[in-house]
Amino acid sequence: MKLYDYILSPSGYKVRLMAALIGVKLELRPVDFHPGLEHRSPELLSLNPAGSIPILEDGDLILTESSAILVYLAAKAAPKWLAGEKPEEAARVQQWLSFSGRLTASLGAARLHEMLLRPGDIAALQAQGMAALRELEAGLVEQRLRGMRFLAADRPTVADIACFPYVALAPDGGVLLDAYPTIRLWSRALRSLDGFIEMPGIHRLHELKPEPQIEPGEA
Numbered sequence: 425m426k427l428y429d430y431i432l433s434p435s436g437y438k439v440r441l442m443a444a445l446i447g448v449k450l451e452l453r454p455v456d457f458h459p460g461l462e463h464r465s466p467e468l469l470s471l472n473p474a475g476s477i478p479i480l481e482d483g484d485l486i487l488t489e490s491s492a493i494l495v496y497l498a499a500k501a502a503p504k505w506l507a508g509e510k511p512e513e514a515a516r517v518q519q520w521l522s523f524s525g526r527l528t529a530s531l532g533a534a535r536l537h538e539m540l541l542r543p544g545d546i547a548a549l550q551a552q553g554m555a556a557l558r559e560l561e562a563g564l565v566e567q568r569l570r571g572m573r574f575l576a577a578d579r580p581t582v583a584d585i586a587c588f589p590y591v592a593l594a595p596d597g598g599v600l601l602d603a604y605p606t607i608r609l610w611s612r613a614l615r616s617l618d619g620f621i622e623m624p625g626i627h628r629l630h631e632l633k634p635e636p637q638i639e640p641g642e643a
């Protein structure tokens with residue numbers, strides 16, 4: 425399977441991370457996203473008219489949209505990551521896959537603005553990003569009250585992988601994670617999974633850093 429990818433792309437990293445966690449081997453085809461804008465070249469637009477990466481090629485199949493690619497990899501190699509057995513878990517997966525698009529549009533756009541000087545209303549993007557983080561924090565607190573550490577089930581699913589990178593990289597766009605203790609715990613849980621891989625700005629769990637404390641009544 426060939427992945428059109430850029431090392432600093434959180435959306436490409438979603439696919440690389442998913443593949444690493446479930447033991448799928450990918451052939452990486454680096455795209456000169458910046459400064460070359462290769463994702464908007466005729467070759468890549470013929471694969472994805474939307475002009476975005478990642479793009480996955482598997483034989484004759486060409487897939488765009490990172491959420492679809494995550495679902496494809498999981499369905500092929502590790503269906504447990506789809507959490508389809510219980511209706512409410514399957515629905516929650518869909519809910520958070522859809523929500524992940526809002527993280528890309530807010531935190532991702534703020535990051536592009538700050539790192540690659542993309543035009544945009546940075547204050548509005550950061551405010552939208554913080555609103556999304558509050559929603560994610562509330563969702564994770566509800567899950568904890570159900571005894572679950574992950575977004576859709578008691579184990580990680582494609583939904584967690586779809587949401588994680590733009591959240592972890594929020595500080596690149598000027599949005600700090602200090603106000604979201606449950607998100608930080610969730611990030612720690614993901615970063616300590618067997619097979620976890622890093623990207624620039626997202627590190628494996630550092631064992632020496634103490635757990636954030638959640639005060640009674642905060643969760």
Ligand SMILES: N[C@@H](CCC(=O)N[C@@H](CS)C(=O)NCC(=O)O)C(=O)O
Pocket residue numbers: 432433434435436463475476477478488489490491528532
């Ligand atoms: N909805 C797409 C969005 C992916 C996305 O935003 N990719 C960025 C790179 S991280 C991109 O290609 N953006 C196009 C651009 O900014 O010109 C997906 O989930 O695959």
